[in-house]
Amino acid sequence: MAEKNTADIGFEKQIWDAACVLRGNMDASEYKGVVLGLIFLKYISDRFEDKYNQLVADGDGFEEDRDEYTSEGIFFVPAGARWSDVSAKAHDPEIGQVIDDAMRAIEKENARLKDILPKNFARPELDKRRLGEVVDLFTNIKMIEHGSEKDILGRTYEYCLSMFAEQEGKRGGEFFTPSCVVRTLVEVLQPFKGRVYDPCCGSGGMFVQSAKFVENHSGNINDISIYGQDSNPTTWKLAQMNLAIRGIEPDLGKYAADTFLDDQHPTMRADYIMANPPFNLSNWGAEQLKDDVRWQYGMPPASNANFAWLQHMIYHLAPGGRMGMVLANGSLSSQSGGEGDIRKNIVNADLVDCIIAMPTQLFYTTQIPVSLWFISKRKKRAGKTLFIDARKMGVMVSRKLRELTDGTKEEYKNEDGTSKNDIKKIADTYNAYVNGTLEDVKGFCAVVDTEKIAEQDYILTPGRYVGVEEQEDDGEPFEEKMARLTSELSDLFKQSHKLEAEIKEKLGAIGYEV
Template identity: 35%
Template sequence: MVRLAVRLTNPIGGERIHDPFCHLGEFLVGAVDHVRTRCGAPAKLKVSGGTVGHLGWLAGMNLTLHDIATREVRVEPPLYRWDTQRRFDLVLTNPPFNMSDWTDGYHVGDLRWRYGIPPRHNANFAWLQHALALLTEGGRAAVLMPHGAGSSENSRERAIRAAMVEDGVVDAVIALPPQLFHSTAIAVTLWLLRGRGSDGDDDVFFVDAHAAGTMDGRNHRVLREEDLERITAAYRDRSTFTSGDVLSRAVARDRLRDDGYVLNPGRYLIAASAPVDL
């Protein structure tokens, strides 16, 4: 997942990269490794993250082991108050899915909720809007979401999804297989977002790779190098694309509007079988 996200967002030297829920710093390490592999030493590359409890110490140690000196890791509550002075060129994150009771009220009136106040029972669209609020103009983000976020019928979530599409900040949504994580078997999607004011198309690009990968044991699926290459090529070419178990196409905003702003690739791509909303 880290390799896929960094290939799709293609970090470069000199950028400010942030993960608002950085776990052990995996995305930050992956971004630096990507730059080092392609550009040599990551000149002026700055990485930062937020995390909780003892993970802050472990994330810092992980970054040290990978010789990443220009860094900052803050231990703070999830979705902590937004520092309006902090902006980043790239945000990469795998936040907690379907997090309930995420707000105690201090978020009311928060400028992050440009597209609507997320429901108290589920923080998915809080994380998506938080990532967008952290971006510079022209910045980009990759945010992992549970598959169901793209088709939630909750009135607030549907309204936020619609407003994000209409404002042109949703670049692409990529459906990935279930069982990619040892901690959960649910299917996931990777949302690629762009900061307000970015140049982009009026459409949303969809990639359906829910059948990609291979099983590593009974309960764990992995994405192979060829899977990563096919997904990356589909996104890069941004055209109707079929390669093995990876399908893709751009969908115009008018069509998304007619379909109630559903953002699950299986809705628009014909595959052998479709993932189940969870």
């Protein structure tokens, strides 16, 4: 299933398949930390030992100097915690304790990793023989030989996250947003420079894709600053490791915390916000937050946090900031609990820049149809909103899962033979809208004045505005076509009656009356 979601997954799948021998009777949520922890340990050891060997070759005696490593963003791995030390004891009965001790030693030497790394390898339910076998496999694969070490380990980490999300079902959605959804947000927002914020960051996918965007467009990753938080302690740690592998230093708050009740960045104003908050969250703390300064457009209902998330993010936008978020489709039209009034106030404040209706089956964890909301504090097209109906886009990569194409897969072609690239089509449509060159396309996109949205009672469902896709005229006059079609239908009815009689006759012959 998920193995089609990465451009080149040979190595990633090899690691995943190897790690799966560890599972035994453990839940996916439990052995997730084991698998990702081993990937992380192997990665930082490979990077450390690569630099270590270089310093030894230099002959100046600096190979044990911490500063030689930290100055280049390399984690210092002390003697006894290096992969070579771990692999030498792969078949010792206490291999689990060896790995736990290595994790503790690394945390002690690297303040950024304090209380982040998993230290549960010694527990009885983890088969030590199998653990040793996986350590052997990792030992035989020098990860930095498979391309850029950050890229390959990042891809492996992301691949394993997607597989865990699939296996954990609904719970998997707490830490993983499909990369095609994230990349659509990123390609529209184009976060080149400034503060990037995600108030429910999960495993950090929004930040990873932002960094990739900057690198792919020859920008400097140091031009963006990362801020976020997450309420789940395990997920918060996954994000820290995910970003550390990619050389990104985030501020995810001092600890895992509830965004509404314990905002870790109360004064921060972001240039870009990207988020996929929990859909239709109830019991989010409304009673304690009735007079909160964030509810500038109305008090969100206690039964649903959709508009609490939306307003929290608007509050944290810088004066010229822009944001993109994933919301359940109900938020486009709901009138309950005052949501219609909140939506009206946000539209009248001229904040809604673009709404995209997404296709179904993009998520491992839910079939709820979703939309992307793009909000801007300083819209380039004042008084106008772009609506895109992307529900027909994407390709099925399995029986259950759809993916927006990105132009990298040869098997998905347009009619003219070019590779399908849904993400680029959406981003190009948005850019043309911003530049004032976009023409409405029936059934796909429309630029709409705020007055027209008001006429629709501030409902933001794209289908209301883009209309129905025009059908190509086949040249057959309407009257002739109807006569032909009704004649064909009559013939089909006659055939069905004949088949019905034959079936009844055969059933009657063996003693069954219908």
